[in-house]
Amino acid sequence: MWRAIIFLTTIGAAVSLLAACNAPVADPPTLAxxxxxxxxxxxxxxxACFTCHGxxxxxxxxxxALAGLSSGYMLKQLxxxxxxxxxxxxMTPIAARLSDADRIVVADYYAGLPPLRKGAAPADGSAASLFIEGDPARALEPCAACHVVGGKDFGIATPILAGQxxxxxxxxxxAWKESRRRNDARDVMGGIARKLTPEEIDxxxxHIEAMP
Ligand code: HEC
Ligand code: HEC
Incomplete structure (x- = not known):
């Protein structure tokens, strides 16, 4: 009887300990x-994805980089x-060979890895202001209106950019400016990229690579 109670208490403590350890971190990467x-x-x-994606x-x-992108975004891309x-x-032949189930588990796996920011302070002030404020004179929306800055942007459809x-x-x-990437349903990114000069794109x- 006591043994059973001690056993149950130990299990209970282990479970709450595990719950406490798990609370602040994202789901662990899935094995499959x-x-x-x-x-x-x-x-x-x-x-094998790692041979190119690291x-x-x-x-x-x-x-x-795939680490820390939302799984919904990656599934859509695949x-x-x-x-x-x-x-x-x-990527077209690789994605076509993946089964639906494999796309889901591999997207979950990369979504669960910690994002790797290269993150020094961005150097270029004009790119930073384009990113945060856009350019009303050209009706150019700020990138930050959709791509959240400093933190996880886990919107299903909008990828995190910092550190790419x-x-x-x-x-x-x-690719968007030249209509080679046409996968964004309302052509939001196509419209934006066509307003940017090649120098601004550079x-x-x-700026995005250096963003923390
Ligand atoms: C031979 C190299 C190579 C391999 C292997 C590879 N990738 Fe890629 N992957 C790339 C390249 C290059 C791109 C960018 C292509 C482009 O410009 O659209 C890319 C893009 C992607 C993207 C788009 C990411 C984004 O931010 O939009 C996803 C998702 C992705 N790969 C997943 C995978 C998965 C999952 C695997 C393994 C099953 C894999 N890749 C294997 C080279 C590779
Ligand atoms: C109105 C919302 C919106 C605004 C504003 C916006 N984006 Fe995007 N962006 C998106 C969406 C949605 C996608 C994903 C499209 C898809 O499904 O492939 C995206 C994708 C991207 C990607 C591809 C990332 C990857 O991993 O492949 C880049 C790069 C990007 N945006 C840069 C920018 C820049 C730079 C600006 C500002 C000049 C900007 N975006 C403004 C919505 C937006």
Whole structure:
């Protein structure tokens, strides 16, 4: 009898301890998703996400960071690649080979990894003001109206930008400007990118990479 009570109390304490430990952090990465990221999906080792996106989902150069992006946003992108609304020589075939279930678990896995900010103080004042204030003279909305600054932007459809590699951000803004990326339903980003000069795209991209 006592043994049972002590046992139950210990379990109770362990459960509340676990609950207390878990409270402040996001859900831990799922194992099945990690397996897909490391090559267990239908495409096998050649499609292992980590080979390009990095061991911690940190991205580099033309390859975006995935760590800490919302899973809803990533799922949409994987579907858009597969359906060729966002056509890309590398990602379209990889996304098309992933099963629906694998897309869900791998998106959850990367969403659960801590975002890796490169975050020094942004250097370029004009890019910072474009980001925060936009330019009313051109009816250019501030980026910050949709992309939350300093904190997690977990809107299903709007990705967090801070820390994305500058090269990747520049490629995406140019792809919208030239209508090569057409996957955003109301063409919000297309409309915005067409108002930006190539110089502004360059400096916004550097600013975004450095954003904390
Ligand atoms: C051979 C390299 C390579 C591999 C392997 C790879 N990716 Fe990618 N991924 C890229 C590149 C390059 C881009 C950017 C393409 C573009 O410009 O649209 C990208 C873009 C993405 C994006 C869009 C992110 C954003 O911010 O919009 C997602 C999501 C993604 N990849 C998920 C995955 C997943 C999941 C896997 C594994 C199943 C994977 N990738 C495997 C190279 C790769
Ligand atoms: C009205 C809302 C809105 C505004 C304002 C806005 N964005 Fe976006 N942005 C979005 C949405 C929604 C997406 C995702 C589109 C999709 O589904 O692919 C996006 C995607 C992006 C991406 C792609 C990120 C990735 O991981 O692939 C970049 C880069 C970006 N925006 C930069 C900017 C910049 C720079 C500005 C300001 C000049 C800006 N955005 C203003 C809504 C907005």
């Amino acid at each position: 998703g990690e397996a897909v990221a490391f090559g267990a999906g239908a495409g096998g080792a050649r499609d 061991l911690k989902g940190e991205g580099d150069g033309p390859v975006p 579907k858009d690649y597969a359906d060729q609304w966002r056509d890309d020589d590398i 590699p500058a090269r990747y951000v520049r490629d995406q803004l140019l 400096s916004l991209a550097r």
